[in-house]
Amino acid sequence: MKKPAILLFALLIAVSTTLSLSSFTAISPEYFEGKWAVTVMDTPQGDATIPMRFETVDGKTTGYFMEDASGTELKMTSVSIDGDILNAAFNITGYDVTLSLKKVEDDFSSGSLMDMFPAEAKRVK
Numbered sequence: 001m002k003k004p005a006i007l008l009f010a011l012l013i014a015v016s017t018t019l020s021l022s023s024f025t026a027i028s029p030e031y032f033e034g035k036w037a038v039t040v041m042d043t044p045q046g047d048a049t050i051p052m053r054f055e056t057v058d059g060k061t062t063g064y065f066m067e068d069a070s071g072t073e074l075k076m077t078s079v080s081i082d083g084d085i086l087n088a089a090f091n092i093t094g095y096d097v098t099l100s101l102k103k104v105e106d107d108f109s110s111g112s113l114m115d116m117f118p119a120e121a122k123r124v125k
Helices: 002-022
Strands: 034-043 046-057 060-066 073-075 078-082 085-092 095-105 108-113 117-123
Touching: 034 108, 046 085, 060 078, 060 085, 085 108, 095 117
Parallel strands: none
Antiparallel strands: 034 046, 034 117, 046 060, 060 073, 078 085, 085 095, 095 108, 108 117
């Protein structure tokens, strides 16, 4: 009688472990590759849209942004993808800021700037 109970217990553990691992889905860096229009809302100057571009080369993701309408891209200080969240750091208009984005749909992500201002990112096609 002990063997079936132990087998059932082991099966239950295996199923629950599989279910909990499958609920965590990591986003591949390729998801964020390309051009994005990132709108930061509710800043003291109002809503602001920042053109951004991400690329991954040899497993390392790099980000670029445009600070003004000149079209000049500036390189971000750092970009990392942890699980399903992209974290970026850069200096814009003299301020060091951080941005986090999480996939919502294939061409739409949301997150925040400095954990204070909501941000929405739409892929530019």
